[in-house]
Amino acid sequence: RKEVEQDPGPFNVPEGATVAFNCTYSNSASQSFFWYRQDCRKEPKLLMSVYSSGNEDGRFTAQLNRASQYISLLIRDSKLSDSATYLCVVGGGGFKTIFGAGTRLFVKA
Amino acid sequence: DAGVTQSPTHLIKTRGQHVTLRCSPISGHKSVSWYQQVLGQGPQFIFQYYEKEERGRGNFPDRFSARQFPNYSSELNVNALLLGDSALYLCASSLGGPGNQPQHFGDGTRLSIL
Numbered sequence: 057r058k059e060v061e062q063d064p065g066p067f068n069v070p071e072g073a074t075v076a077f078n079c080t081y082s083n084s085a086s087q088s089f090f091w092y093r094q095d096c097r098k099e100p101k102l103l104m105s106v107y108s109s110g111n112e113d114g115r116f117t118a119q120l121n122r123a124s125q126y127i128s129l130l131i132r133d134s135k136l137s138d139s140a141t142y143l144c145v146v147g148g149g150g151f152k153t154i155f156g157a158g159t160r161l162f163v164k165a
Numbered sequence: 166d167a168g169v170t171q172s173p174t175h176l177i178k179t180r181g182q183h184v185t186l187r188c189s190p191i192s193g194h195k196s197v198s199w200y201q202q203v204l205g206q207g208p209q210f211i212f213q214y215y216e217k218e219e220r221g222r223g224n225f226p227d228r229f230s231a232r233q234f235p236n237y238s239s240e241l242n243v244n245a246l247l248l249g250d251s252a253l254y255l256c257a258s259s260l261g262g263p264g265n266q267p268q269h270f271g272d273g274t275r276l277s278i279l
Contacts, residue, residue, distance in 0.1 A: 060207075088265045099255060099270040100208065143207050147265050152221050153198065155207035 057082055060146050062156035070164055073134045077159045079144030080126045088147030089120055089127050093140045094158065100143055103129075134163045167192070169258050169271035177277045178246050186241040186274045190258030196220075197239040198268060199231055200255040208255055214239055215261070251278045 062079045069075050081089075089106035104111065106118040106127050117130040127146075131138055144156035170189045178184055190197050196215040200208035213221035214233035233239045237258075243250055253275050257268035 090267055099272050102267045102269065105267055152213070152223075153210060153268070155200070155209070157205075157207045 058156075059083060059148075059154045060144055060156040062142075062144050062159045064157060064159060066160040066162055068162045068164060069134055071134055071136060073163075074130065074132050075134060075161065076131075077129045077142055077144075077161075078126050079128070079146075079156050080124075081144075081146045081154075082125070083146070083148050084122075084125060086125075086146045086148050089118075090145040090147075091116075091118055091127075091129050092143040092145055092155075094143055095140050100155075103142070131161075134161075136163050136165060139163045169256055169269055171254075171256050171271035171274050173274060174272065175275045175277075177279060179279050180246055180248060182246050183242065183244045184246060184276060186243075186254050186256075186276075187238065188241070188256030188258075188271060189238045190256075191269055194258035194260055194269075195237055196259045196261055196266075197233055197237065198257045198259075199239070199241045200257065201225075202253045202255055202273075203251075211241070246278050248278050251276060 059082050091103040092100040093103045094100040106120050110119040115132045119128045141158040141160050143158045146154050172187045198213040199211040202208040210223035212231040217233045228244045231241045253273045255273045257270045259266040259268045
């Protein structure tokens with residue numbers, strides 16, 4: 057079992073749609089969680105950290121479920137510019153960070 | 166303020182050669198991590214350095230080595246290059262240990278092995 061697993065997609069959605077991604081992790085001792093966004097042939101960029109109580113940043117909402125060991129990302133009112141690969145990142149405590157393989161999102165006009 | 170800078174941007178090598186990749190972190194960041202990313206996969210953790218000491222190592226062979234300098238910049242060295250080492254090599258910096266803090270990535274070095 058991979059340490060961090062994501063549905064690779066692709067998710068094809070129309071503009072204005074709501075889309076959600078899940079990510080599961082295997083290490084119950086994981087302490088930190090992030091979502092990154094990566095555009096084609098570019099470096100990953102931090103989208104948002106994920107806090108235990110859940111957090112929202114504009115159209116983006118992230119949630120953490122420690123009991124089931126997954127995090128989620130919800131994107132509301134999708135824009136064409138949201139098309140990218142979304143990477144789930146789990147910090148195992150200390151100095152190890154594990155990236156998921158990413159979920160590809162295509163937003164269509 | 167400058168972000169994370171990596172050099173070179175692109176590099177072409179042949180099998181058996183060695184390569185040195187360089188990274189300068191964001192000013193004030195003391196932690197540097199190296200990742201390898203092949204097409205269609207997420208970044209794979211190679212090394213993490215904090216305060217000039219190796220603090221984490223991923224599942225990579227001994228051909229891969231790194232170090233961090235007093236100014237917190239870092240080098241990744243790969244010896245005896247194989248075709249499978251062709252990838253985008255990413256450097257990321259953070260204030261402290263990256264396991265608990267968000268990381269900021271450089272543009273990467275795209276390494277091609279012929």
